[in-house]
Amino acid sequence: MRWCAAVTAGLIASTAVAAPAPGRYDATLCVSSAALAASCGPAEVDVRSSGAVWVQVSDIVYRLRISPAQSVVVVTQGTMQIDEFDAGAEWSGTSLRFADADKQVRYEVQIGSPRAALKR
Numbered sequence: 626m627r628w629c630a631a632v633t634a635g636l637i638a639s640t641a642v643a644a645p646a647p648g649r650y651d652a653t654l655c656v657s658s659a660a661l662a663a664s665c666g667p668a669e670v671d672v673r674s675s676g677a678v679w680v681q682v683s684d685i686v687y688r689l690r691i692s693p694a695q696s697v698v699v700v701t702q703g704t705m706q707i708d709e710f711d712a713g714a715e716w717s718g719t720s721l722r723f724a725d726a727d728k729q730v731r732y733e734v735q736i737g738s739p740r741a742a743l744k745r
Contacts, residue, residue, distance in 0.1 A: 644691075644716050647674040649740040654682055655733045663733075670721075670736055678714075678721060680734050687732070689714055689723065698723060 652670040657663035671679040680687040688699045689712070696714035700707050712723035712732075719736040 644676065644678070644721075645672050645719060645736050647672050651737040651740055652680065653735045653737065654680060655735070656730060658728075658730050660729075668734065669740065670734060672736075678734075680721075689721075691715075696723060698725070 648671075650670045650672065652668045653665050654668040655663040655665040666682065669681045671681070673679070676691055678689045678691060680689070684703055685707075686701050688701065690697045691714045696712045697709065698712045698714070699709045708725075710725045710727060712725060714721060714723035721734040721736070722732065724731045
C-alpha cells in the first residue's frame with residue numbers, strides 16, 4: 626500500500642509535460658508490481674489529437690483518457706472490455722506513466738520512433 630501512495634504522490638508532484646505530437650509510434654511497455662520486477666516488451670502507441678492515448682500489445686489495448694483531474698484507463702482484448710481503472714497518468718518527456726492502485730501495478734510506456742505511414 627505504501628508504494629501506491631508513493632507512486633501517486635510522485636505522479637501528482639511531477640511537472641506535467643506535453644504529450645508527443647499526435648501519431649502512431651513504436652514503443653516499449655513495462656509493467657511492474659510490488660512483488661515482481663518490471664517486465665518489458667514491444668508495443669504500439671497511438672497519440673490522438675484529443676489527448677487520448679492507445680497503447681497496444683498484441684490484441685490487448687490500453688485506452689487512456691488523460692486529464693489533470695483524473696485519468697481513466699479502459700483495457701480491451703479484441704472487442705471485449707477486460708478492465709477499467711483510474712490512473713494518475715502523466716507524461717514525462719517521451720515516457721507515459723500510470724498505475725492501477727487497486728491491483729498495485731505500475732505501467733511505463735517509452736515512446737520510440739514514429740511508425741511509417743502505410744502507403745496505399
